[in-house]
Amino acid sequence: MTKRKRKNKINKRPKSPTIVSPTKTTETAPLPPHVGKLEPDRTALTSKEIFIAASVQSCFDTLAKQLEQLPEWDPTIVRVQPVSKVRGRIGATSQVILNLGGRVLESLAMICRYRPNHAIGWVLTKRPKVREEWRLERKPHGTMVGVTLACEIPGWFIGRFTYKIMRRRKVEQDLDKALVQLKAAVESVS
Secondary structure (H helix, E strand, O other): OOHHHHHHHHHOOOOOOOOOOOOOOOOEOOOOOOOOOOOHHHEEEEEEEEEEOOOHHHHHHHHHOOOOOOOOOOOOEEEEEEOOOOOOOOOOEEEEEEEEOOEEEEEEEEEEEEEOOOEEEEEEOOOOOEEEEEEEEEEOOEEEEEEEEEEEOOOOHHHHHHHHHHHHHHHHHHHHHHHHHHHHHHHHHO
């Protein structure tokens, strides 16, 4: 059989139908047109985890309020002011001021991922592109909480290299501090 016949035979195969479950809820929202995907070669990614001796529900409730009122446990968020009528779900938007590694950013933050008791994430709608994703996993006697912060670093190679050396360490320290303070806040209520 020649390549052409083989190719035509493959293309004529019936496609398998896509099955969509009616009970599955949308867990992510499409991003606004001006908020694109992060460029991998310009993105600094930091992930951390901590075990919290509290229920998944307690942890999620605390995280879900992060963009509604100033969280005392998160040193990176300086100010929060909700601007949308939608609260605590996909599309909820707040005006925020962040301090990421000594760099102050003011932008709108929009919840783009929301799965109760599993995950919540938000993205800044203005440059620089920043995403914060929280995930929760039920464990015996508590919850494993993880966070991933992705920040696109503007500028040329020298600026990105400088960020990786100087600011990344500060961002990682701030995330560690946020997780420890989140643990203390949730466990003191539970």
